[in-house]
Amino acid sequence: xxxxxxxxxxxxxxxxxxxxxxxxxxxxxxxxxxxxxxxxxxxxxxxxxxxxxxxxxxxxxxxxxxxxxxxxxxxxxxxxxxxxxxxxxxxxxxxxxxxxxxxxxxxxxxxxxxxxxxxxxxxxxxxxxxxxxxxxxxxxxxxxxxxxxxxxxxxxxxxxxxxxxxxxxxxxxxxxxxxxxxxxxxxxxxxxxxxxxxxxxxxxxxxxxxxxxxxxxxxxxxxxxxxxxxxxxxxxxxxxxxxxxxxxxxxxxxxxxxxxxxxxxxxxxxxxxxxxxxxxxxxxxxxxxxxxxxxxxxxxxxxxxxxxxxxxxxxxxxxxxxxxxxxxxxxxxxxx
Amino acid sequence: xxxxxxxxxxxxxxxxxxxxxxxxxxxxxxxxxxxxxxxxxxxxxxxxxxxxxxxxxxxxxxxxxxxxxxxxxxxxxxxxxxxxxxxxxxxxxxxxxxxxxxxxxxxxxxxxxxxxxxxxxxxxxxxxxxxxxxxxxxxxxxxxxxxxxxxxxxxxxxxxxxxxxxxxxxxxxxxxxxxxxxxxxxxxxxxxxxxxxxxxxxxxxxxxxxxxxxxxxxxxxxxxxxxxxxxxxxxxxxxxxxxxxxxxxxxxxxxxxxxxxxxxxxxxxxxxxxxxxxxxxxxxxxxxxxxxxxxxxxxxxxxxxxxxxxxxxxxxxxxxxxxxxxxxxxxxxxxxxxxxxxxxxxxxxxxxxxxxxxxxxxxxxxxxxxxxxxxxxxxxxxxxxxxxxxxxxxxxxxxxxxxxxxxxxxxxxxxxxxxxxxxxxxxxxxxxxxxxxxxxxxxxxxxxxxxxxxxxxxxxxxxxxxxxxxxxxxxxxxxxxxxxxxxxxxxxxxxxxxxxxxxxxxxx
Numbered sequence: 075x076x077x078x079x080x081x082x083x084x085x086x087x088x089x090x091x092x093x094x095x096x097x098x099x100x101x102x103x104x105x106x107x108x109x110x111x112x113x114x115x116x117x118x119x120x121x122x123x124x125x126x127x128x129x130x131x132x133x134x135x136x137x138x139x140x141x142x143x144x145x146x147x148x149x150x151x152x153x154x155x156x157x158x159x160x161x162x163x164x165x166x167x168x169x170x171x172x173x174x175x176x177x178x179x180x181x182x183x184x185x186x187x188x189x190x191x192x193x194x195x196x197x198x199x200x201x202x203x204x205x206x207x208x209x210x211x212x213x214x215x216x217x218x219x220x221x222x223x224x225x226x227x228x229x230x231x232x233x234x235x236x237x238x239x240x241x242x243x244x245x246x247x248x249x250x251x252x253x254x255x256x257x258x259x260x261x262x263x264x265x266x267x268x269x270x271x272x273x274x275x276x277x278x279x280x281x282x283x284x285x286x287x288x289x290x291x292x293x294x295x296x297x298x299x300x301x302x303x304x305x306x307x308x309x310x311x312x313x314x315x316x317x318x319x320x321x322x323x324x325x326x327x328x329x330x331x332x333x334x335x336x337x338x339x340x341x342x343x344x345x346x347x348x349x350x351x352x353x354x355x356x357x358x359x360x361x362x363x364x365x366x367x368x369x370x371x372x373x374x375x376x377x378x379x380x381x382x383x384x385x386x387x388x389x390x391x392x393x394x395x396x397x398x399x400x401x402x403x404x405x406x407x408x409x410x
Numbered sequence: 411x412x413x414x415x416x417x418x419x420x421x422x423x424x425x426x427x428x429x430x431x432x433x434x435x436x437x438x439x440x441x442x443x444x445x446x447x448x449x450x451x452x453x454x455x456x457x458x459x460x461x462x463x464x465x466x467x468x469x470x471x472x473x474x475x476x477x478x479x480x481x482x483x484x485x486x487x488x489x490x491x492x493x494x495x496x497x498x499x500x501x502x503x504x505x506x507x508x509x510x511x512x513x514x515x516x517x518x519x520x521x522x523x524x525x526x527x528x529x530x531x532x533x534x535x536x537x538x539x540x541x542x543x544x545x546x547x548x549x550x551x552x553x554x555x556x557x558x559x560x561x562x563x564x565x566x567x568x569x570x571x572x573x574x575x576x577x578x579x580x581x582x583x584x585x586x587x588x589x590x591x592x593x594x595x596x597x598x599x600x601x602x603x604x605x606x607x608x609x610x611x612x613x614x615x616x617x618x619x620x621x622x623x624x625x626x627x628x629x630x631x632x633x634x635x636x637x638x639x640x641x642x643x644x645x646x647x648x649x650x651x652x653x654x655x656x657x658x659x660x661x662x663x664x665x666x667x668x669x670x671x672x673x674x675x676x677x678x679x680x681x682x683x684x685x686x687x688x689x690x691x692x693x694x695x696x697x698x699x700x701x702x703x704x705x706x707x708x709x710x711x712x713x714x715x716x717x718x719x720x721x722x723x724x725x726x727x728x729x730x731x732x733x734x735x736x737x738x739x740x741x742x743x744x745x746x747x748x749x750x751x752x753x754x755x756x757x758x759x760x761x762x763x764x765x766x767x768x769x770x771x772x773x774x775x776x777x778x779x780x781x782x783x784x785x786x787x788x789x790x791x792x793x794x795x796x797x798x799x800x801x802x803x804x805x806x807x808x809x810x811x812x813x814x815x816x817x818x819x820x821x822x823x824x825x826x827x828x829x830x831x832x833x834x835x836x837x838x839x840x841x842x843x844x845x846x847x848x849x850x851x852x853x854x855x856x857x858x859x860x861x862x863x864x865x866x867x868x869x870x871x872x873x874x875x876x877x878x879x880x881x882x883x884x885x886x887x888x889x890x891x892x893x894x895x896x897x898x899x900x901x902x903x904x905x906x907x908x909x910x911x912x913x914x915x916x917x918x
Contacts, residue, residue, distance in 0.1 A: 277784045278777040285774055288763040295722075295754055295761070296775045296828065297743040356765060 109350040109401070110362050114369045121372060125379040133375070135256060139325070141371045142249070142259040143168065143318030144338070145364055148345045149270040150314035152363040153307040155346055156274065158287035158355030159206060159213040161308060164315040165338035166224040167198045172319035172329035173228050175245075176237035184245050188320050195316020196309055198224060203305030221336065228331035240327030249324035259321045266317065270310070271360025283307060288356025344391065345370055348398045370394075422449050423484035425470065425501070425581055425612065430479035432465055439465045442479070443638045445631050447614060449580065450607050454615045454623040454644070457633035457656050458817075458847035463616050464585055466633065470614060471503035471583045472496030494523070502574035503583040510566050512559025517541040519558045520572045544572055548602065562709060564595035571602060575611075582606060583614040588622060589845055592708035592873050594912070600626055618847065620649045632656055657849055664852065665880035666859045671699035677734075678867040679719070679750070679836045684728035686718035690891040691728070696836060696867040701858060703882025704871045705907045711891035712871045713755050716838045720745045720752050733835055746775055751829045753822075755840035755871070761825050762813045769795045769809040772827045779831070798827040803853050819850020826857055837861060838869040843877060855881060875904050887911050 121128040138145075147164050154161045171191040179187035198220065205216045239245050249259035274280040285293035286300045294300045323329040349366025351358030370391060377387050425447040432440040440462045447453045447470075455463040468474045470481060472490030480487040483499055490496045493503060510519055517537050518525075526537040541554045550568050552561075558569055567587060574582050584603075588596040603613050603626055617623050623630060623644070630647055632639040632655040639655045679696040688711040696702050704712050717723040719730050721740045730737040732748055739745075742752065754760035762771050772795045773780055780791035795809050804823045806816055813821055822842065829837055839858065843851045858881060862868050872878045878885055885902050887895040887910035895910030897903075 276786055276788075278781045278786055279784060281770060281774065281777055281786065284766065284770070285763055288766055289759075291760050292754075292762055293774070295742045295752060297741075297746040298774065299741075299743060356763065 110365045114365050117372050121376045127379050138260045139257050142263040143322045145263045145367050146266050146314045147318045148342045148363050148367050149267040149360050150311040151342050152346050152351050152358050152360050154311045155351050156287045156358040157283045157304050157307045161217045161311045162339045163217040163221040165334040166221045167315035168319035168334035170224050170228040171195050171316035172323035173232050173237045175320045176239040179242040179245050191320050192316045195312040199309035199312025203308030207301040207304050232331045236328050238328045239323045249321045267364050274360050352402050424448050426482040430476040432476050438636050440636045449612050450610045451628040452613045452626050454627040454630045461633040462636040463633050467583045467616050500580035502579035504570045510558045515555050516558050517554035519569050564591050581612045585616045666856050670883040671697050675699050680731040686723040686725040688714040688891050689718045692893050699862050701862050701868045701882050703878035703885040705878045706888035706911050710888040712888050749835040751832045751834040751837050753825045753839045764814045765812050767810045768806050771813050771824050775828050776831045802827040819846040836867045840871045
């Protein structure tokens with residue numbers, strides 16, 4: 075084919091191999107890009123056809139509203155994963171922030187309540203980040219241990235009681251006020267996700283995050299402050315978890331110390347991984363995470379609308395996760 | 411496990427590769443290659459990176475299956491789907507990346523996958539006895555109970571060789587066996603290869619080192635671009651004829667002309683009495699425009715010295731002055747900002763983000779130059795990267811390609827492009843041409859010379875003696891963490907370097 079015509083022009087060098095390598099790599103890259111969008115689109119279309127209730131604005135906004143906290147936490151979790159970490163403490167941070175906001179809101183202004191809740195998230199993230207980078211303890215263990223500590227704290231604060239937030243004047247409005255008939259929870263989430271996705275894809279910080287997760291030693295020798303970058307991703311993750319907790323406390327009118335928990339941490343992780351972000355670090359995108367989270371939500375919503383046994387949801391979700399991770403490993407191996 | 415389970419081939423049979431083709435994702439890596447490997451000979455496969463020699467080696471050793479053609483042993487075509495199946499035919503590989511389990515002992519590594527066992531229980535004493543026997547037979551001095559991870563690269567290679575021998579291999583494929591070895595370890599390896607063939611084992615040697623190929627091989631097969639160029643007797647070949655076959659043209663000269671800096675050139679780097687782990691009391695100066703070579707055996711502390719200069723190792727004493735000012739702090743970041751850049755010895759582990767694009771790899775160190783308030787200006791970045799790529803002759807069809815898609819030489823040039831972007835006053839290049847093909851080597855030498863002429867001070871650390879001697883204006887030889895000799899002008903000879911590298915007491 076082109077091989078012979080090309081060698082007339084110039085002696086065959088590795089340039090040629092590179093040129094033909096382009097096609098294969100482009101294909102692979104575009105798969106990564108398109109990865110989750112195509113199944114998402116197919117699912118969306120299938121649901122639109124099979125369920126008359128699906129394609130209603132109310133249903134779609136409802137899905138987004140329900141997923142607001144998960145989307146926020148997953149957007150920040152993507153950064154943690156890309157930087158080579160993992161954060162399993164987001165579920166309990168979410169609950170701690172939610173109950174704290176609820177408790178403080180009873181006696182103080184909601185502004186203070188929310189500010190303190192977010193500060194708690196920041197602090198948790200900082201502790202996670204410092205333990206992981208300075209004391210070099212694996213992020214999996216660090217954040218797992220932290221999740222117990224945080225949940226314990228939340229239980230202590232609430233004495234195990236349900237914290238009612240619906241009665242606090244103004245608190246509910248935080249996440250449920252509507253603008254253009256879309257609730258503020260969705261607006262906040264949209265802004266947060268877009269900011270974090272751009273942070274990862276278009277800023278120097280994002281490049282450093284990718285470098286730190288892709289090859290920490292190479293990044294360090296190239297002059298990247300790997301430790302600082304990793305800590306920042308954990309701080310953002312803690313902040314996002316706290317924001318999610320406050321949004322849900324406001325949206326739902328009540329919150330428990332063990333709302334969220336490990337279940338939420340794993341749902342977030344599932345969304346990120348289904349979105350094609352590599353669990354090995356060094357690769358990922360905030361946009362695809364958002365689609366991944368919504369993909370899982372659509373499966374749940376679709377099953378509900380179509381009246382499928384909800385137990386199937388778990389099974390299907392599990393299989394999808396396996397496929398997502400399998401594809402990631404496969405492309406990694408193919409690249410070697 | 412003994413050789414009695416071999417399903418095809420008897421000792422003395424030749425290995426015949428006929429009409430083998432292999433494509434990777436539509437890209438032909440090998441086209442219709444036929445080679446006969448005679449029992450008990452050293453058969454070298456040479457070619458530039460990407461010529462297909464490693465692919466051919468992998469097909470012979472069952473790591474990958476050919477799309478067309480077959481590997482025939484003793485008249486019967488072999489169908490090998492894994493290295494384990496190849497091993498059953500007496501074909502063993504010693505790969506470029508060593509397959510050692512670091513936490514297992516040396517003996518356990520040797521018998522890995524073929525444990526000396528009864529009913530699933532490992533017979534440790536018997537394994538150790540057999541290990542000693544084998545070690546004696548090949549003349550290796552290895553302790554069976556040491557964790558293999560603690561060994562030097564050369565010793566790890568010995569473990570792999572012993573593993574091959576313990577399986578009664580009649581064909582051993584060695585992919586760049588000496589790439590990570592220092593010269594005296596290489597000499598030991600050559601001795602082993604000769605003793606293997608003396609015992610009737612054939613060695614398929616894949617190597618970049620033409621002098622090694624010429625001195626060891628009986629037969630040499632040259633590949634270019636996946637095609638067989640020719641198979642010749644080593645006795646009738648010369649380095650020039652081999653290079654000509656590999657490149658399809660002759661290479662004018664291996665090294666560019668030296669243009670030493672004037673003797674009164676200002677000092678850019680002043681290292682005095684530096685002590686760090688594996689570095690003891692090292693002092694030297696580097697001048698503007700000078701290329702300083704650092705030679706020595708692997709493990710002599712050359713890379714550690716580089717790290718210590720970069721202030722990336724806990725130095726216990728001494729000072730590093732860059733442009734007359736003390737280089738304080740302890741991070742590569744600080745050093746880069748001050749104008750001292752390191753190209754680390756292993757580009758895959760310490761240099762590049764292999765899965766990321768050419769563009770991202772080049773701009774990583776100085777993203778601040780192509781960004782505003784933390785926002786990457788993509789157009790400016792692209793323009794800057796394109797300029798750097800042409801300056802450092804990086805060949806890539808697209809700067810969006812991941813680094814893995816590039817040849818070894820071009821990957822190395824990415825690191826040079828990154829360094830040039832840092833506009834350093836001092837560049838330390840640790841093993842700048844390791845695993846790089848002949849054509850790219852010359853391009854990298856040219857780059858180094860050009861950078862020196864532009865006024866940079868350059869330190870080249872290399873295990874290849876001729877590289878150090880061919881490039882450097884002055885050579886430091888290291889031994890046991892100390893600088894054991896400084897050689898200039900006519901004193902820069904292979905003999906002098908080797909003497910200083912090995913000398914026990916004389917030089918220090």
